[in-house]
Amino acid sequence: MLKRLAAAVAVITGAALIPAATPAIAQPTTCQEVTYPVTVPGATGQFIAGTLCKPQGATRLQILVHGGTYNQAYWEYRPEGAPSFREAMNEAGIATLNIDRVGSGRSSKPLSALILADVAAGAIHQVIQQVRPGFAKVVLVSHSIGTAFARIEAATYRDVDGLVNTGLPHLVKPVPAALLLSTLRPVQVARAGQARAKAWGADVGYLTTAPGTRYRDFHTPSVEPQAAIDYDEANWDVVDPVEVLGAVVEVVPGTTRSTLITASVLMVMGERDSLFCGPGLLSTACTSSAALKRAEQGYFPSARSFDAYVVPGTGHSINFGTRSPEQYPVISGWTNGL
Numbered sequence: 001m002l003k004r005l006a007a008a009v010a011v012i013t014g015a016a017l018i019p020a021a022t023p024a025i026a027q028p029t030t031c032q033e034v035t036y037p038v039t040v041p042g043a044t045g046q047f048i049a050g051t052l053c054k055p056q057g058a059t060r061l062q063i064l065v066h067g068g069t070y071n072q073a074y075w076e077y078r079p080e081g082a083p084s085f086r087e088a089m090n091e092a093g094i095a096t097l098n099i100d101r102v103g104s105g106r107s108s109k110p111l112s113a114l115i116l117a118d119v120a121a122g123a124i125h126q127v128i129q130q131v132r133p134g135f136a137k138v139v140l141v142s143h144s145i146g147t148a149f150a151r152i153e154a155a156t157y158r159d160v161d162g163l164v165n166t167g168l169p170h171l172v173k174p175v176p177a178a179l180l181l182s183t184l185r186p187v188q189v190a191r192a193g194q195a196r197a198k199a200w201g202a203d204v205g206y207l208t209t210a211p212g213t214r215y216r217d218f219h220t221p222s223v224e225p226q227a228a229i230d231y232d233e234a235n236w237d238v239v240d241p242v243e244v245l246g247a248v249v250e251v252v253p254g255t256t257r258s259t260l261i262t263a264s265v266l267m268v269m270g271e272r273d274s275l276f277c278g279p280g281l282l283s284t285a286c287t288s289s290a291a292l293k294r295a296e297q298g299y300f301p302s303a304r305s306f307d308a309y310v311v312p313g314t315g316h317s318i319n320f321g322t323r324s325p326e327q328y329p330v331i332s333g334w335t336n337g338l
Contacts, residue, residue: 029055029090033106036130038123040102043110048127050099053086058095060335061135065124067144067167067317068239068247069184069209071105072098074143074319077231082325092332097131099124101146103206104237112205117246121152128159137161137338141331144168144316145239145247152250155260162338163261164331166268167316169276169284169292170253170299176275183213187238206238222272222315225322232320256299264305266334267296268327270314286310307334 031053040046051072064086066074075086075098082088086096100107102123103115124140132138139162142150147168154160184190184207191197191208200206209217214232215224249255258265269277269286277286285291293308300306309330314321 029053034097036127038102038126040108040110040114040119040123042114043108046102046108046110046123048099048102048108048123049106050097050127052095052097052131053090054095055090055093058093059136060093060139060338061095061097061131061137062089062139062141062164062335063124063128063131064096064098065101065140065142065146065150066099066104066237067142067146068243069207069214069237070143070146070317071100071235071237073231073235074317077228077319079228079320079324080225080322083328085319085324085328088325088328089332089335092328092336094332094335095135097127099127100237101149103240103243109200109203109206112203112240113242115240115243117149117152117243117250118156120149120243120246121156124149124153125157125159128153128157132159137335139164139335139338142166142168143318145243148247148250151256151258151261152246154263155257158262160263162264162266162335164266164268164334166318167270167273167276168247168251169267169269169296170251170256170258171282171284172248172251172276173274173278173280173282180217180275181244183210183217184208184239185210191236200238205240205242207240208236208238218317219315219320220272220274222270222313222321224315224320228320228322232317253299258299259301261300262302262304264338265300265303265307266331267292267306267308268318268331269308269310270316270318270321271310271312272314273316273318275316 064075076084140150141164144167147165186204285295
């Protein structure tokens with residue numbers, strides 16, 4: 001594992017590098033399940049659930065925000081025996097708050113139509129306000145449509161020090177995106193025989209992937225071990241069309257709010273992300289970290305700083321890739337350098 005991590009060098013421009021993580025003396029990390037009350041217009045008694053892990057003496061906090069049809073489990077997968085993303089951040093001395101977004105995982109599940117993009121972003125903001133007093137720096141680390149809500153939160157409230165945006169640039173390939181959306185079904189239909197489906201009641205707005213489709217939707221053309229695909233299939237969750245629409249509006253260059261973000265930003269993409277990366281007018285250049293930086297930097301004109309990193313060989317769901325650990329020292333080093 002150490003050999004893999006040592007090989008991770010992030011080229012941002014021809015001469016610039018993201019700071020590598022300083023080797024840290026392992027400190028005891030304590031983890032606890034937590035809940036935070038949040039306001040969702042039109043619903044009562046709403047809350048966000050999460051797991052707070054804090055190494056002794058940690059002054060920096062990463063709030064981990066998963067994507068659509070995922071939950072906290074996304075950040076806990078251990079690729080081929082390496083630490084999970086969350087564990088690697090803790091090993092680098094960074095505290096993590098791994099949350100389930102409203103409507104997902106252990107968090108409350110209001111009527112799906114109520115979870116507008118600004119509502120989702122507002123709920124994250126309310127969590128930030130409750131945890132920020134305990135830390136000198138707070139960073140939102142997000143994936144896929146979770147990144148859309150993280151960007152809206154940062155642009156609206158300007159209460160975080162940094163954003164690690166993964167899996168969501170500002171152009172989307174329409175055909176792969178349409179194929180992904182075509183696999184979504186109401187949770188009671190797609191997972192009718194599974195007890196977890198009951199948690200979403202009779203609200204047909206909560207959608208999930210049909211069994212056996214997650215590899216095609218989130219991994220190809222990256223080739224992942226069967227253990228990764230099995231883990232992904234076992235930890236499915238939901239998304240709703242209102243959330244998806246909000247994410248699309250945030251992706252489109254003409255309506256994105258990333259232009260208002262003043263925090264530091266690190267963009268991370270999988271080299272083989274079939275939803276966003278490749279040649280063509282509606283694709284993002286993910287061939288190198290330098291190419292990604294050139295493609296995305298213009299969308300963040302007000303950011304304190306902007307860096308980019310491409311994880312080699314990985315698909316859209318970066319954390320499942322066999323080379324996913326190569327992002328660990330890049331992201332922890334960037335966070336510790338704020």
